[in-house]
Amino acid sequence: MDPGTRDQHIWYLATLGRDALLRALAPLDLPTSATHDPLSLATRCVIADPIGFPEVHQAAQHVLRQLADAKTFTVTDTHDGDPVQFFGIVPVIGEHTAGGVTGQYAELLLLEQDDLMNKGAFRLSRMPKDPTWIIDTDFQPSGHPRVQQPFGSSRLGRKRVVLAPVAAELDNLITPGETT
Numbered sequence: 001m002d003p004g005t006r007d008q009h010i011w012y013l014a015t016l017g018r019d020a021l022l023r024a025l026a027p028l029d030l031p032t033s034a035t036h037d038p039l040s041l042a043t044r045c046v047i048a049d050p051i052g053f054p055e056v057h058q059a060a061q062h063v064l065r066q067l068a069d070a071k072t073f074t075v076t077d078t079h080d081g082d083p084v085q086f087f088g089i090v091p092v093i094g095e096h097t098a099g100g101v102t103g104q105y106a107e108l109l110l111l112e113q114d115d116l117m118n119k120g121a122f123r124l125s126r127m128p129k130d131p132t133w134i135i136d137t138d139f140q141p142s143g144h145p146r147v148q149q150p151f152g153s154s155r156l157g158r159k160r161v162v163l164a165p166v167a168a169e170l171d172n173l174i175t176p177g178e179t180t
Helices: 006-014 018-028 038-046 054-068 164-173
Strands: 071-079 082-098 101-112 115-126 134-139 145-148
Touching: 006 018, 006 038, 006 054, 006 082, 006 101, 006 115, 018 038, 018 054, 038 054, 054 082, 071 164, 082 164, 101 164
Parallel strands: none
Antiparallel strands: 071 082, 082 101, 101 115, 115 134, 134 145
């Protein structure tokens, strides 16, 4: 599976890349009605004609550059006794400091290999005392965040974590000393 497919670009722009896309589109002064729905906006930007709508096309391409250097992996996990293969795209991973707290940070697009409609987007962190990666933000199918906690937050309540094989792959992707 190629990490550059149209559906993956739309999902990235609607979730992890949404803030960057809105910043890139800000000079166009688009109405709120055009930018409110993350999936609709991302779809319009991905299919924007470079000749008819060059500013929109260029904004989307600028944000999508983040995916060009993304790290990828494939893992298999079992669900109801059946193996399920997942394809992970990690545009950002490394050490991160915010508010005096330092830990690991990653952004992850996770797609079910056989069903690209079954996908997830997450912002993850792993503080020095955490045994695994904690989900700070995950996104609903609409592209809006379902849960959103700032990096390094106290994480009150139940911690949600990624699948063990995904956590292992993220650990393998971390480059010591690399910061985000």
